[in-house]
Amino acid sequence: MDILSLLGIILAFAAILGGNLLEGGALSSLFNGPAALIVIGGTLAATILQTSWPLLKRAFIQARWVFVPPYVSLEDGIGKVIDWSVKARKQGLLGLEGLAEKEPERFARKGLQLLVDGAETETIRSIMEVDLDSREQRDLESARVYEAMGGYSPTIGIIGAVMGLIQVMTNLEDPQSLGSGIATAFVATIYGVALANLLFFPVANKLRGIVRERTRYEDMMIDGIIAVAEGENPKSIELRLRGFLQ
Template sequence: MDVLSLLGIILAFAAIVGGNLLEGGALGSLFNGPAALIVIGGTLAATILQTSWPILKRAAAQARWVFVPPYINVQDGIDKIVDWSLLARKEGLLGLERLSDNEPEPFARKGLQLLVDGAEKETIRSIMEVDLDCREQRNLDSARVFEAMGGYSPTIGIIGAVMGLIQVMTNLEDPDSLGTGIATAFVATIYGVALANLLFFPVASKLRGLVKERSMYEEMIIEGLVAIAEGENPKSTELRLQGFLQ
């Protein structure tokens, strides 16, 4: 669990609610069903319209990375690659076959299988980089979904505010209701701007960072596989891969 992500969301919305209370506003004034329906529904509708189903489905699945990011430990990865290198020097590349069958990471398992099959280092690098680039692009497309939502929600919030003001203007004969009506209309703007800047854009940035971190880890795996294919000394391989440590 990423505690910082959870803490960030709690602090963001607590700041809005707390600031409203300190200014003397009522808590109930921030809650408006029609405004929420317009902003959330309109934002989702616009995002669905511009996004294909596979990307939308992937984005929904990867949203959990904000709170439960995929496990990545560069040092563990280096240690694992060094163990592969030692085994390859002792038993040859065919000795890695049993490891490839038990490797839990699909990306690393694919690379090990290429080594076992006797692929040249250029072939290994080419195949693995295509895999990495395609996965990275798909993951970045997921982040762009949340960026799009962050772009749409403030505009939808303004639409909601204008719609609310239209309703106010149609009831000018009732002066007592004008203040309440105008305040309610602008709640939609608050929803739109707050969702964009406190949720959608931060989530997109978080996902981008995680994708970059994952891609760097997989680049390290590729370098390790190529080093093994070259027959490089395990110690030299370890020193080379330590450059990926942050």
């Protein structure tokens, strides 16, 4: 669990609600069904319109990374590579076959299998870099979905505000309806701006950060696997890979 993400969301909405209370407002004044329907529904509709179903599904699934990011440890990765190097120097590359079959990480398992199969180092690098680039682009596209939602929601909020004002202007002779119309107008704007800046943009940036960290880890694994294939000394491999920690 990423405690910082949870704390960030709690603080963001606590600041909004707490500020409203300190100014003498009531919490109920910030809850408006029509405004929420306009902003949330409109934002989702625009996002669905521009996004393919596989990408939309992937983006919604990857939203959990904000709170439960995939485990990435450069230190553990370096330890793995060093173990492979030591075993390869003692038993040859075929000695890694058992490790390849048991390796839980798909990317590392693929590299080990290429090593065991005797692929050339350039072939190994080419295959693994294609895998890395393809995965990285797909993950970044998921982040762009939330960035798009952050772009749409303030505009949809303005639409909600205009609709509320239209309601006010068409019912000037009915004072009882003026309050609800004005409330919808202002609350819709708050919803649009708040969702963009407190949720959608931060989620997009968080996902980008996770993708960058995974990419750095996999870049390191590629260099490590190539070094093992070339028979480098384990100590030299460790010194090289520790450069990724800086």
